Amino acid sequence: MKRVYVVSLFLCTLLLLCACIAFASAEDAAKPADGSAKPAPPVAAEPEPALLAEPDAVSVTVGQGCRPKIALLPEGGEPQALFWQSDNPAVAAVDADGNIMGIGAGVCTVTVTCADSALCAEIRVEVTPHAEITYINGILIANKTFALPADYNPGVDEEAGNALEGMIAAAREESIALWVVSGFRSYNTQAAIYANYTARDGAAAADRYSARPGHSEHQTGLAFDLNSLEQTFGATPEGQWLAANCHKYGFIIRYPEEKEDITGYMYEPWHVRYLGEETAREVFESGLCLEEYLNITSVYAE
Numbered sequence: 001m002k003r004v005y006v007v008s009l010f011l012c013t014l015l016l017l018c019a020c021i022a023f024a025s026a027e028d029a030a031k032p033a034d035g036s037a038k039p040a041p042p043v044a045a046e047p048e049p050a051l052l053a054e055p056d057a058v059s060v061t062v063g064q065g066c067r068p069k070i071a072l073l074p075e076g077g078e079p080q081a082l083f084w085q086s087d088n089p090a091v092a093a094v095d096a097d098g099n100i101m102g103i104g105a106g107v108c109t110v111t112v113t114c115a116d117s118a119l120c121a122e123i124r125v126e127v128t129p130h131a132e133i134t135y136i137n138g139i140l141i142a143n144k145t146f147a148l149p150a151d152y153n154p155g156v157d158e159e160a161g162n163a164l165e166g167m168i169a170a171a172r173e174e175s176i177a178l179w180v181v182s183g184f185r186s187y188n189t190q191a192a193i194y195a196n197y198t199a200r201d202g203a204a205a206a207d208r209y210s211a212r213p214g215h216s217e218h219q220t221g222l223a224f225d226l227n228s229l230e231q232t233f234g235a236t237p238e239g240q241w242l243a244a245n246c247h248k249y250g251f252i253i254r255y256p257e258e259k260e261d262i263t264g265y266m267y268e269p270w271h272v273r274y275l276g277e278e279t280a281r282e283v284f285e286s287g288l289c290l291e292e293y294l295n296i297t298s299v300y301a302e
């Protein structure tokens with residue numbers, strides 16, 4: 001009886017040993033020949049055609065823009081006929097070229113559809129408000145680099161308005177007629193103006209002469225357009241008088257000729273900005289535009 005028990009134990013042990021060897025061999029067989037532990041890649045399935053937006057989620061501040069890249073898979077490359085749409089243009093607008101622009105704080109979805117294939121992709125757009133108002137050397141700045149919050153709505157600055165009236169009266173004494181075409185503009189007014197210009201001329205052209213919402217100096221309440229929005233105004237007696245004298249009343253010609261690369265705007269002989277008499281005289285005598293005078297940029301972040 002004891003003998004049978006010993007033989008059984010021996011056979012069981014032998015069986016277990018064999019099983020272990022077989023299992024170890026199977027594991028070895030699964031390893032690639034080079035000895036690395038990587039499993040063999042799965043066989044790739046034929047990819048479905050798809051439109052890919054990169055990135056498919058963006059975050060911009062109000063007045064800031066971006067342009068996601070679109071690729072038609074599996075070939076790659078951007079298809080020609082794309083149709084762009086925002087489900088909430090009050091949050092983010094998108095033009096025909098796919099330039100997305102933050103309009104108001106919130107979240108919305110921009111959909112791009114390929115006209116040929118009806119494939120579409122969605123981009124989640126989060127628009128955050130501007131952080132704050134920027135003063136540099138005590139001067140409130142609104143240009144392409146520095147934006148104003150959407151809710152900054154001061155109206156015409158009282159001191160600037162009084163200075164403007166004084167300048168117009170002084171000009172009249174010299175038989176120079178000056179009048180206001182445009183003064184304070186709210187964020188929402190600027191948003192509507194800019195949207196009209198981009199629809200008409202495209203964003204690149206509009207950016208040369210019109211500010212994106214939040215970036216207009218007219219929103220400061222310290223800027224005025226006088227007489228005529230034509231560059232030929234600069235050569236008229238009124239335009240010449242303004243350029244030679246406005247600093248005496250605290251104003252500068254904000255976008256001088258041949259400073260477009262620095263101010264970010266074409267020559268605007270009609271647009272004056274109030275700085276106060278002392279600063280305006282210093283800027284005038286320096287021959288610099290305000291960006292040069294303060295050593296700042298005027299470039300959109302995108």
Ligand SMILES: [Zn+2]
Nearest residue numbers: 223224225271
């Ligand atoms: Zn202006």
